[in-house]
Amino acid sequence: MEVLMSNWSQSVESLPENYIFPLNKRPGNQVFPVWKNIPLIDLETEESQNRAAIIKQIFDASQEFGFFQVINHGVPVSLMDDTMNVFKEFFNMPAEYKSSFYSTDISQKCRIYSSTLNYDKEEVHYWRDNFTHHCHPVEDHVDSWPEKPTRYREVVGTYSIKMRKSLLKILDLICEGMGHKQGYFDNELSKTQLLSVNHHIPCPNPSLTLGMPEHSDPNLITMLHQCSVPGLQVFLNGQWMNVEPMPGALIVIPGLQLKVITNGKFSSPIHRVMTDSAEARTTIGTFLIPSHDILIEPAKDGEGNLPVYRGYTYKEFFSTFTGSNCDADTALGCFKNKA
Numbered sequence: 001m002e003v004l005m006s007n008w009s010q011s012v013e014s015l016p017e018n019y020i021f022p023l024n025k026r027p028g029n030q031v032f033p034v035w036k037n038i039p040l041i042d043l044e045t046e047e048s049q050n051r052a053a054i055i056k057q058i059f060d061a062s063q064e065f066g067f068f069q070v071i072n073h074g075v076p077v078s079l080m081d082d083t084m085n086v087f088k089e090f091f092n093m094p095a096e097y098k099s100s101f102y103s104t105d106i107s108q109k110c111r112i113y114s115s116t117l118n119y120d121k122e123e124v125h126y127w128r129d130n131f132t133h134h135c136h137p138v139e140d141h142v143d144s145w146p147e148k149p150t151r152y153r154e155v156v157g158t159y160s161i162k163m164r165k166s167l168l169k170i171l172d173l174i175c176e177g178m179g180h181k182q183g184y185f186d187n188e189l190s191k192t193q194l195l196s197v198n199h200h201i202p203c204p205n206p207s208l209t210l211g212m213p214e215h216s217d218p219n220l221i222t223m224l225h226q227c228s229v230p231g232l233q234v235f236l237n238g239q240w241m242n243v244e245p246m247p248g249a250l251i252v253i254p255g256l257q258l259k260v261i262t263n264g265k266f267s268s269p270i271h272r273v274m275t276d277s278a279e280a281r282t283t284i285g286t287f288l289i290p291s292h293d294i295l296i297e298p299a300k301d302g303e304g305n306l307p308v309y310r311g312y313t314y315k316e317f318f319s320t321f322t323g324s325n326c327d328a329d330t331a332l333g334c335f336k337n338k339a
C-alpha cells in the first residue's frame with residue numbers, strides 16, 4: 001500500500017487494520033469537553049504600559065495550563081490564509097510529485113513522510129502525513145522547497161519570517177518576565193526553525209485511531225496554526241479537552257526546553273490529535289529549536305532556587321528523547337538533579 005495517505009483515494013471506506021489502536025489507546029466514542037477558556041492574549045498593546053500585564057498573562061497561562069492563544073501577533077490573517085491554501089494545494093498535488101519529497105531520513109532538510117519517524121517499526125500507524133523543512137534563514141533553504149504550487153516559495157518565505165518575528169517577540173516577553181535582558185533567546189537557543197505541516201485525510205472511524213500520539217514538544221517553543229477543522233486535544237486536569245480553532249489566532253505551545261530553561265516555571269503541555277470523519281485537516285507548526293551543540297540549562301532566576309535540571313546539549317537531549325520513545329517525563333528524568 002502507498003505509504004503517503006494523501007496519495008490514497010480521499011474516500012477510504014474502512015479503516016485499514018494497521019491504523020486500529022488497541023482498546024487502551026484508542027479515543028473511543030466518548031464526547032470530549034471543549035476547552036472554552038483557553039487563555040487568549042492580545043499582543044497588540046505589547047509596546048505600551050500594558051507590557052507588564054501581558055507578561056503576567058503569559059506566565060499565568062504557562063504555569064497553569066502550559067498553553068495559550070495569541071491575537072494581534074503580527075502575522076497578517078490574509079498571509080495565514082494564503083499559506084494554509086498553499087499547503088492544502090500541495091497535499092492535493094499528484095502523487096508522483098509529493099513522493100519526490102518522500103524520505104524517512106531526518107537529516108533530509110525538506111521531506112514528506114507518514115505517521116511518525118518510526119513508520120517501519122511501529123505496529124500501528126497514526127493517521128497523518130507530515131511535510132517538514134528548515135526555514136531560517138530563508139535564503140539558505142528556499143532552494144530545497146517545492147516549486148509547486150508556484151506561489152509556494154514566496155508565500156511560505158514571507159510566512160516563515162513573520163512567524164519567527166512573532167515568536168521572538170513572545171520569547172522577549174518571557175525573558176523579561178524571567179528578569180533577563182531582551183534577546184536572551186534570540187541566538188543559538190532559537191537558531192533552527194522548522195516548518196511542520198500535518199495533513200490528515202478524512203478518516204472512516206475516528207474512534208479507533210489517532211492523528212498524532214500524545215506528546216510534549218521537545219523543542220524550545222511552537223506556534224501552531226490550525227485550519228477550521230478541529231482535532232487538537234490537550235490533557236488537562238486528568239482529561240482530554242478539545243481545542244477548537246479560533247480564526248486568526250495562533251496557539252503557543254512551550255516546548256520542553258522552555259520548561260528546563262525556566263527551571264520548571266513553564267510547563268510543556270501534553271497534547272494529541274484526533275481525526276475527523278468528514279473533512280481533511282491541515283495544521284502548520286513553526287518550531288524554534290536550539291542548535292545541536294548549545295548548552296541548555298536552567299537560567300538563574302535571581303530568587304535563589306536550585307536548578308532542577310543539569311546542563312546538557314540539545315543533541316544529547318534529543319537522542320535521549322527519541323531513545324525514550326518520545327516520552328517527556330522519562331527523557332527529562334534523565335537530566336534532573338538529585339533533590
Ligand SMILES: O=C(O)CCC(=O)C(=O)O
Nearest residue numbers: 196198217232273283285
Ligand atoms: O496538528 C495539531 O493540532 C498539533 C500538531 C502538533 O502537536 C505537533 O506538530 O507537534
Ligand SMILES: [Fe+2]
Nearest residue numbers: 215216217271
Ligand atoms: Fe505538538
